[in-house]
Amino acid sequence: MARGPRVAQGRAPEPGRLRPRAAAVAALAALSCAAPPPVPEAPPPSAGAGAPASEPAPARDRAPTGDLPVPLPPPALAGEPRESREAPPGDPLELLWAHRLDFSAGAPLVTIRLLEGQEEIAFRPRGPGRLEPRGSDPLAVTALARLRARSRNARPATVTYLPLLAQVSARSRSSIDRLRALWEGRGVRTRVGAAGGIYGIAGKVIDNRRLLLLAEGTWTEASAEAFAASAFERWGERPEVHGELVARPSGEVEVLDDEGAVVTAGDSVVVLEAPEGFTLERVPREPAQPARGVEDRSYPGRLLVTLDASGRLAAVAAVELEALLRGLVPSEMPAGSPTEALKAQAVTARSNVLAQIGTRHLADPWALCSDVHCQAYRGEGAHAAATDAAVRATEGEALFGKDDRRLVDGVYSAMCGGHGEDNDAVWENAPDPSLRGRPDLPAPAAAPWAGGLSAEPRLRAFLGDAQVAWCARAPGARPDRYRWERRFTSAELDQWVAPLGVGRVRALTVLERGRSGRARTLRVEGERAAATIRGELRIRRLLGSLPSAMFLVAREGDSWVLRGGGWGHGVGMCQWGAIGRAAAGQDYRQILRAYFSGAEAARVY
Ligand SMILES: [Zn+2]
Numbered sequence: 356m357a358r359g360p361r362v363a364q365g366r367a368p369e370p371g372r373l374r375p376r377a378a379a380v381a382a383l384a385a386l387s388c389a390a391p392p393p394v395p396e397a398p399p400p401s402a403g404a405g406a407p408a409s410e411p412a413p414a415r416d417r418a419p420t421g422d423l424p425v426p427l428p429p430p431a432l433a434g435e436p437r438e439s440r441e442a443p444p445g446d447p448l449e450l451l452w453a454h455r456l457d458f459s460a461g462a463p464l465v466t467i468r469l470l471e472g473q474e475e476i477a478f479r480p481r482g483p484g485r486l487e488p489r490g491s492d493p494l495a496v497t498a499l500a501r502l503r504a505r506s507r508n509a510r511p512a513t514v515t516y517l518p519l520l521a522q523v524s525a526r527s528r529s530s531i532d533r534l535r536a537l538w539e540g541r542g543v544r545t546r547v548g549a550a551g552g553i554y555g556i557a558g559k560v561i562d563n564r565r566l567l568l569l570a571e572g573t574w575t576e577a578s579a580e581a582f583a584a585s586a587f588e589r590w591g592e593r594p595e596v597h598g599e600l601v602a603r604p605s606g607e608v609e610v611l612d613d614e615g616a617v618v619t620a621g622d623s624v625v626v627l628e629a630p631e632g633f634t635l636e637r638v639p640r641e642p643a644q645p646a647r648g649v650e651d652r653s654y655p656g657r658l659l660v661t662l663d664a665s666g667r668l669a670a671v672a673a674v675e676l677e678a679l680l681r682g683l684v685p686s687e688m689p690a691g692s693p694t695e696a697l698k699a700q701a702v703t704a705r706s707n708v709l710a711q712i713g714t715r716h717l718a719d720p721w722a723l724c725s726d727v728h729c730q731a732y733r734g735e736g737a738h739a740a741a742t743d744a745a746v747r748a749t750e751g752e753a754l755f756g757k758d759d760r761r762l763v764d765g766v767y768s769a770m771c772g773g774h775g776e777d778n779d780a781v782w783e784n785a786p787d788p789s790l791r792g793r794p795d796l797p798a799p800a801a802a803p804w805a806g807g808l809s810a811e812p813r814l815r816a817f818l819g820d821a822q823v824a825w826c827a828r829a830p831g832a833r834p835d836r837y838r839w840e841r842r843f844t845s846a847e848l849d850q851w852v853a854p855l856g857v858g859r860v861r862a863l864t865v866l867e868r869g870r871s872g873r874a875r876t877l878r879v880e881g882e883r884a885a886a887t888i889r890g891e892l893r894i895r896r897l898l899g900s901l902p903s904a905m906f907l908v909a910r911e912g913d914s915w916v917l918r919g920g921g922w923g924h925g926v927g928m929c930q931w932g933a934i935g936r937a938a939a940g941q942d943y944r945q946i947l948r949a950y951f952s953g954a955e956a957a958r959v960y
């Protein structure tokens with residue numbers, strides 16, 4: 356197998372994408388002058404909490420009794436524009452700005468941003484199509500006609516920006532109270548907001564509500580950014596900047612033919628209906644790396660050219676969730692993996708997308724971006740027959756908790772290292788009964804480890820034991836990801852931790868570990884002072900971007916040696932483990948039950 360599966364988007368970054376050591380050193384050094392951290396802080400898990408770019412977090416406090424109406428009204432969101440309630444049915448602006456799941460037509464339609472901040476957007480329908488300018492008559496367009504969109508009299512949206520100190524699933528009320536007390540104790544006035552919604556469908560509950568802890572006050576985007584930078588310097592935590600929409604952008608979107616003649620114009624948006632899909636020009640290959648250039652990409656679904664919050668042009672695809680998944684699954688797991696592992700990945704990814712929609716980009720005219728923050732989506736270029744078949748075979752199926760029947764935030768990481776981790780050891784959410792860490796071993800070998808590895812001698816014994824976890828026995832799995840070693844000099848370590856102001860490091864001690872032995876709290880004792888770092892991702896970044904926080908520290912001469920296991924945060928599905936189990940004959944339902952504490956795949960549409 357040429358490449359390994361990837362860590363869920365929106366959560367901890369894929370280890371392969373972590374910066375090399377030298378870059379991390381430079382970036383950490385830059386922190387002392389308030390530059391952004393080396394890698395953007397992964398958002399906490401969504402309400403159910405799985406990603407990455409967000410890592411997710413499911414929510415649930417009370418078990419539902421019987422079927423709920425479909426759908427329940429979403430909670431009122433700060434920033435939801437008043438006019439959305441008065442919009443005519445079928446208004447494309449409603450689709451763009453509502454941030455709501457709609458199952459009325461079966462698979463929900465998902466809006467995903469392909470381009471933003473553009474002066475001009477060029478596109479071509481791949482078959483005969485129709486332009487639908489908002490407020491004007493539709494217009495037929497021929498296959499492959501090259502069209503260009505521009506804006507006229509555009510005005511940006513009015514958005515209120517404020518620091519987002521933390522976000523947790525709606526059932527993590529106690530976490531938000533604790534975080535609130537923490538920030539108030541630092542002298543920051545706070546308030547709690549909400550995002551996401553709760554939907555009852557097919558006797559199941561899709562609940563992706565999240566609580567947002569926001570810093571009160573009058574902020575501009577710049578002052579909120581400055582606050583985030585200083586918060587990082589003072590407390591080692593970098594809040595995101597959260598936008599709340601006050602008024603949508605306004606203006607016209609006009610469409611020109613290839614000769615430059617205006618063919619039509621719409622109020623704020625023009626929709627291209629093209630049953631055979633469309634091609635969009637000049638899409639960045641890697642949004643985070645402009646140097647990698649642009650290319651034309653093909654997409655299924657409908658294209659909406661609209662005004663983004665800055666008043667410039669955005670291209671947004673409105674695509675059925677099933678079609679979106681055909682583009683996502685092959686970038687998360689190699690298409691050559693066993694069928695049942697691909698099916699497990701498809702169900703997990705579907706659950707993960709459902710958990711994200713409506714919880715982010717609330718001040719943007721799209722539900723998801725196509726970056727690592729939400730879902731890396733490359734359109735049809737990524738499709739593969741095997742992953743298409745896995746998506747089809749599990750159509751409409753998402754994961755629901757064994758006891759509470761609530762949507763499980765489908766989080767996953769590349770390789771657990773032999774033991775999965777609890778969600779609350781990695782993110783700020785309340786413990787999720789579907790996201791409990793367990794040994795990733797066949798039953799007889801798992802028994803001795805039932806008590807977990809949070810005591811260091813247990814972790815030491817586990818890492819030294821010859822047991823072969825599912826993720827180690829998967830065909831193609833790399834042994835150097837299952838067990839690894841990182842060695843660095845005192846000088847290197849001293850440089851990485853320089854922003855902490857502790858001086859030369861004397862001791863590194865893990866004070867607290869999660870169930871899989873992953874470090875939750877690290878004490879750095881220096882010649883001048885000591886500092887305590889909380890959070891597995893923060894710890895991994897501090898120590899030269901470690902592949903996982905499952906490690907033991909040793910001092911050998913002038914070197915620090917970290918010996919560890921696994922690749923990624925370890926919560927939810929172990930992707931290489933899923934491949935190992937499928938190769939041994941388990942079906943996708945068994946695989947999902949094993950990684951999500953008995954959760955069942957069930958069809959919601
Ligand atoms: Zn995003």
Ligand SMILES: [Zn+2]
Pocket residue numbers: 770771772773774795824825826827929931932
């Ligand atoms: Zn594993």
